[in-house]
Amino acid sequence: MEFIIFLSGIDKLILSFIYDANFSVVENHSQCFLNYRFVGFYQSSKRKLIICTDNIKRQTGYKRNGKFRRKSDSSNKTAFYIRRAFRHEVTHAIQACNKGEVLDKSIFENRKLHSNKLQSLYSSARFSGKKQTEYEAYWMEDRPRIVLSMIKKYCL
Numbered sequence: 001m002e003f004i005i006f007l008s009g010i011d012k013l014i015l016s017f018i019y020d021a022n023f024s025v026v027e028n029h030s031q032c033f034l035n036y037r038f039v040g041f042y043q044s045s046k047r048k049l050i051i052c053t054d055n056i057k058r059q060t061g062y063k064r065n066g067k068f069r070r071k072s073d074s075s076n077k078t079a080f081y082i083r084r085a086f087r088h089e090v091t092h093a094i095q096a097c098n099k100g101e102v103l104d105k106s107i108f109e110n111r112k113l114h115s116n117k118l119q120s121l122y123s124s125a126r127f128s129g130k131k132q133t134e135y136e137a138y139w140m141e142d143r144p145r146i147v148l149s150m151i152k153k154y155c156l
Helices: 002-006 009-020 030-034 055-058 071-097 115-128 131-139 144-156
Strands: 024-027 040-043 049-051
Touching: 002 071, 009 071, 009 144, 024 040, 055 071, 055 115, 071 131, 071 144, 115 131, 115 144, 131 144
Parallel strands: 024 049
Antiparallel strands: 040 049
């Protein structure tokens, strides 16, 4: 799976714990082709995380005309968005370990999302029907250490 080359050390540890908790991870599943803007999915009935690597690469301009761009520009942006998508979907997996509930109910009282994520939140909530779990997943995207501690707490 190509997305692994974009993960940080802590993300690779999270990935190993995901496997230990009997989740599967696939890349560029057919759901990704519904819309190039989709970057990931979590299928609760199958305990499956889906990372849409090709969509993220397309959005970040990682590959153009069959040639990779300079590492200093698009690959860093691609890694950033792949890591976020991965942690977002992992958060949904952790929520599944917690019977589909949010992990920290206080998140809505004192943890704000950046305005750039709000539009994505509304789109995801319309798709999933679960605004609170989506809110938490968007908040956790930028907090790999918290994701790591939560997977240990709820899934292992």
